Amino acid sequence: MPTVSVDVDVDLDxxxxxxxxxxxxxxxLNHNGVGLEEGYCPIECKSTGQLAEALFEARRNGNDQRALELVDRLIYAALGRII
Structure with a gap:
């Protein structure tokens, strides 16, 4: 696909x-900037973006069991598939 360059006089304000x-x-894209389809996990009462944040915190804190649980819930919320 060819690339086109255009100069635009626009201010972000x-x-x-x-x-x-x-x-x-x-x-x-959703408002969290997460490249996942926006879904909802009724068990956690969180959106996919919130699940990703909780997953990040669990991994950062070394809570691998909780992180794996959140991965399963994130897959369900984003794809509608159960692990």
Whole structure:
């Protein structure tokens, strides 16, 4: 695919948070910047982004058992598949 370069005179202050969130949604990204489909885990009462954050904290704290549990829940919330 060819690349095109365009100069645009735009200031970032021209955009508010809602504009940026809408652009991310139109590109298939959620507001957390996580490249996962936005889903929800009813067991944890968390979105995929919140599950990813909890997973990060569990791994950072060395709680591998909790991290593995959260991985399973994240897979379910993002893909709808049960491990």
């Amino acid at each position: 021209d955009f508010d948070t809602d504009d940026l969130l809408e652009e991310l949604k139109s590109r298939g």
